[in-house]
Amino acid sequence: RAKTEGRGTLRFFEPGMDAQMLARRELELDLRRALVNREFELYYQPLVNIDSDAICGFEALIRWNHPTRGMVSPVEFISLAEEVGEIESIGAWVLKTACREAATWPEEIKVAVNLSPLQFRSGSLVLHVMSALSASRLKAERLELEITEGLLLQDTEATLATLHQLRDLGVRISMDDFGTGYSSLSYLRKFPFDKIKIDRSFVRDLAETDGCMAIVRAVMDLGYGLGMSTTAEGVETAEQLAHLKREGCVEAQGYLISPPRPASAVAEMLFTQLLSGKSVA
Ligand code: C2E
Ligand code: MG
Ligand code: MG
Ligand code: MG
Numbered sequence: 207r208a209k210t211e212g213r214g215t216l217r218f219f220e221p222g223m224d225a226q227m228l229a230r231r232e233l234e235l236d237l238r239r240a241l242v243n244r245e246f247e248l249y250y251q252p253l254v255n256i257d258s259d260a261i262c263g264f265e266a267l268i269r270w271n272h273p274t275r276g277m278v279s280p281v282e283f284i285s286l287a288e289e290v291g292e293i294e295s296i297g298a299w300v301l302k303t304a305c306r307e308a309a310t311w312p313e314e315i316k317v318a319v320n321l322s323p324l325q326f327r328s329g330s331l332v333l334h335v336m337s338a339l340s341a342s343r344l345k346a347e348r349l350e351l352e353i354t355e356g357l358l359l360q361d362t363e364a365t366l367a368t369l370h371q372l373r374d375l376g377v378r379i380s381m382d383d384f385g386t387g388y389s390s391l392s393y394l395r396k397f398p399f400d401k402i403k404i405d406r407s408f409v410r411d412l413a414e415t416d417g418c419m420a421i422v423r424a425v426m427d428l429g430y431g432l433g434m435s436t437t438a439e440g441v442e443t444a445e446q447l448a449h450l451k452r453e454g455c456v457e458a459q460g461y462l463i464s465p466p467r468p469a470s471a472v473a474e475m476l477f478t479q480l481l482s483g484k485s486v487a
Contacts, residue, residue: 237287238292249469255456257451265459266320291404301334302338309342316346323353326357351380379399379400381402386405405440406423408462413443413446422450426453435453437456438460
């Protein structure tokens with residue numbers, strides 16, 4: 207609890223707080239200033255079509271250039287942003303920035319943006335998407351929104367209504383990290399996703415564990431049957447890619463192809479692809 211001191215200053219740190227709480231509190235205060243201080247940046251990781259080897263899009267992944275801690279991973283601050291009520295403004299910034307940057311890329315190249323379940327609760331997500339699209343003049347068809355299964359756990363009716371509104375705008379909706387949440391299959395029935403992204407935990411052991419292969423195969427069949435495209439996340443070896451290709455997976459993403467890189471590297475990634483003789487998309 208903050209306590210008022212003599213000179214009207216607020217004391218956030220009290221003797222009872224343990225080190226972990228203190229660190230968290232400090233990060234929270236830094237996070238509240240990060241947007242105005244322009245400390246966020248989007249990195250982009252290519253998604254390739256497995257058949258043609260060509261880049262078909264990039265996933266935008268937020269990075270925080272912290273003034274003293276250096277680069278902070280979203281794994282560390284997204285959940286904090288959700289807890290302290292910063293996710294809506296950060297999410298709006300991500301949408302706006304990703305659309306603006308993607309609008310400078312070739313027409314065939316899509317951009318994927320991750321959404322937090324909390325952005326759906328604010329009631330302004332559709333507006334934020336619309337204004338990001340109109341400010342950038344990016345075609346709605348080039349924007350893919352990635353959501354996780356956790357989203358569909360609560361508020362199902364309202365959430366589904368929002369998903370349908372987004373779909374009506376023309377944007378695509380992907381189910382991210384598929385297979386890591388609960389009752390995945392029933393969610394696929396509730397909403398017609400455009401794409402299923404198979405979580406990297408299944409891709410990792412693809413070559414070694416028979417079970418992983420069976421799961422990946424089942425998800426791909428499922429996607430095919432439901433008319434959804436499938437993307438494999440976290441592809442790190444040529445062997446994994448070969449397995450996925452053989453099983454008919456459409457897209458791949460992972461360190462084997464490229465790690466996420468700054469926006470300034472996108473042109474280079476596309477250019478390298480042109481030089482290697484691969485067509486775009
Ligand atoms: P995600 O959406 O599943 O993104 C994929 C994560 O896997 C990224 O981590 C990416 O760098 C990493 N990755 C890609 N290829 C490989 C690989 O071959 N091997 C391994 N081990 N990892 C790989 P990153 O950038 O640290 O992001 C972590 C998570 O943070 C994302 O998972 C997403 O859930 C969340 N996130 C990132 N950016 C945003 C954002 O702008 N908004 C929201 N709400 N969440 C975001
Ligand atoms: Mg994602
Ligand atoms: Mg993912
Ligand atoms: Mg993931």
